[in-house]
Amino acid sequence: MPVPSDCKYAKSHEWAKRLPDGAVLVGITDYAQHSLGDITYVQLPQVGAVLAAGESFGVVESVKAASDLYAPVAGTVVEVNEALNAAPETVNTDPQGGGWMLKLQPADLAGLDALLSADAYQTLIG
Amino acid sequence: MPALKRTPLFAFNQQHGARFVDFGGWEMPVQYRSILEEHRVVRQRAGLFDVSHMGEVEVTGPDASRFLDHLVTNDVAKLFPGRVLYSAMCQPDGGVVDDLIIYCRGAQDFLVCVNASNTEKDVAWILQQAAGFNCTVRNLSDDFALLALQGPASAAILQALTSFDLGALKYYHCAAGTVAGAECLIARTGYTGENGYELFCRPADAEPLAVALLAAGQPHGLELAGLGARDSLRLEAGYPLYGHEISATITPLQAGLGWVVKLDKPAGFIGRDALRAQQAAGVPSRIVFFRTGDRRIIRAGTPVVDAAGAVVGEVKSGTLSPVLNEAIGSALVQTGAGELSVDVRGTAIKLIPVRPPFVPLPPKS
Numbered sequence: 001m002p003v004p005s006d007c008k009y010a011k012s013h014e015w016a017k018r019l020p021d022g023a024v025l026v027g028i029t030d031y032a033q034h035s036l037g038d039i040t041y042v043q044l045p046q047v048g049a050v051l052a053a054g055e056s057f058g059v060v061e062s063v064k065a066a067s068d069l070y071a072p073v074a075g076t077v078v079e080v081n082e083a084l085n086a087a088p089e090t091v092n093t094d095p096q097g098g099g100w101m102l103k104l105q106p107a108d109l110a111g112l113d114a115l116l117s118a119d120a121y122q123t124l125i126g
Numbered sequence: 127m128p129a130l131k132r133t134p135l136f137a138f139n140q141q142h143g144a145r146f147v148d149f150g151g152w153e154m155p156v157q158y159r160s161i162l163e164e165h166r167v168v169r170q171r172a173g174l175f176d177v178s179h180m181g182e183v184e185v186t187g188p189d190a191s192r193f194l195d196h197l198v199t200n201d202v203a204k205l206f207p208g209r210v211l212y213s214a215m216c217q218p219d220g221g222v223v224d225d226l227i228i229y230c231r232g233a234q235d236f237l238v239c240v241n242a243s244n245t246e247k248d249v250a251w252i253l254q255q256a257a258g259f260n261c262t263v264r265n266l267s268d269d270f271a272l273l274a275l276q277g278p279a280s281a282a283i284l285q286a287l288t289s290f291d292l293g294a295l296k297y298y299h300c301a302a303g304t305v306a307g308a309e310c311l312i313a314r315t316g317y318t319g320e321n322g323y324e325l326f327c328r329p330a331d332a333e334p335l336a337v338a339l340l341a342a343g344q345p346h347g348l349e350l351a352g353l354g355a356r357d358s359l360r361l362e363a364g365y366p367l368y369g370h371e372i373s374a375t376i377t378p379l380q381a382g383l384g385w386v387v388k389l390d391k392p393a394g395f396i397g398r399d400a401l402r403a404q405q406a407a408g409v410p411s412r413i414v415f416f417r418t419g420d421r422r423i424i425r426a427g428t429p430v431v432d433a434a435g436a437v438v439g440e441v442k443s444g445t446l447s448p449v450l451n452e453a454i455g456s457a458l459v460q461t462g463a464g465e466l467s468v469d470v471r472g473t474a475i476k477l478i479p480v481r482p483p484f485v486p487l488p489p490k491s
Contacts, residue, residue, distance in 0.1 A: 063446060
């Protein structure tokens with residue numbers, strides 16, 4: 001399963017990608033979407049929500065089950081992917097592209113450093 | 127925990143990318159590619175399901191018909207060779223032991239197809255009730271594989287593999303026939319609401335038969351479909367699933383299956399008096415099918431509340447209808463409860479009652 005090297009990873013299977021403007025894009029990994037199966041609904045927070053690292057920011061639902069989503073880094077939500085309301089299956093087909101969930105303004109940059117590298121995440125999922 | 131049982135198609139399913147789950151003690155394919163996609167393929171073209179986990183019980187002998195008529199709620203006496211019947215099998219208190227399909231192969235020869243997870247319980251129950259009847263009850267579950275070919279293209283696909291004239295086989299009828307060289311009981315039955323066939327065959331024939339069906343189905347867009355799609359298809363069609371809409375504590379009358387309960391058949395049946403009393407008194411609670419207009423799936427076990435917030439029931443099945451693109455389900459709800467809603471993660475969602483099927487289904491004849 002692809003684990004892009006330009007992202008950092010949480011053990012709870014979210015990815016975080018630093019954008020040129022300093023914001024951080026967040027979603028779930030290919031491994032996570034594959035484990036969940038057909039994704040039918042994504043519940044995301046309001047823009048402006050302030051999240052602590054590891055805090056639940058929403059829910060991803062598949063035919064099988066509903067699972068919590070966790071913020072990989074602390075920050076303020078500056079944008080959510082509204083397209084997922086109508087097309088949640090994008091998380092299945094393009095989890096680290098069009099299936100992004102949140103754009104965060106990170107509280108600090110140390111949070112990203114604490115996450116797993118692509119190699120370390122690859123080792124975690126085996 | 128005992129090892130999970132595997133169907134004769136386990137290796138075939140593995141080769142075709144199946145993801146497996148424990149279903150009633152069986153390691154079964156829940157999906158091959160995508161549950162939602164497999165569901166739509168069955169509605170639009172055709173899907174092939176491995177349902178070899180289902181139990182088969184043979185009842186033969188001079189009293190076979192009379193015994194089955196006593197055992198189940200529907201009218202077995204009207205069966206004739208080649209006719210198929212859906213029924214409930216009840217406890218004396220009207221609760222359901224299982225729901226089943228009876229295939230009449232001969233005047234004294236019946237094959238009863240039961241739910242996989244209930245097979246052992248059913249066989250014990252059937253043997254116990256058969257005392258005093260001149261018939262033989264045998265659990266032949268290990269002697270049969272079962273393939274379900276379902277969807278609008280089913281007839282064209284199957285006809286390419288058999289000389290048997292499928293046009294002569296009406297809905298809920300069956301016949302012995304050879305398909306791709308394999309001897310089968312070919313039945314016009316299924317659990318999807320679509321036109322389709324179920325093929326009972328020898329376990330050793332299951333894989334070559336599945337390979338032949340897939341090849342014949344390729345030009346028609348046939349795909350393998352797993353238990354995930356089977357569940358959402360049956361729910362869209364409004365068919366009950368044992369342990370959900372019917373159970374030891376939910377009678378067929380509560381589940382809307384009054385049409386298979388023949389209270390007035392001459393010989394009576396196990397559970398008749400209790401069901402007659404329930405019919406007269408009115409059911410205390412009943413299965414209501416619902417949609418929500420929202421994509422959030424309402425899971426089984428979710429409490430159902432009325433307008434005043436009092437708990438008046440419980441969700442029994444819930445999924446996303448891949449055709450309607452909204453949550454659908456069933457709930458056991460107190461009779462007379464008004465407006466119904468559920469709480470999903472802090473949001474109240476109204477249940478909109480629906481008389482199934484949820485989607486237009488082809489006429490059955």
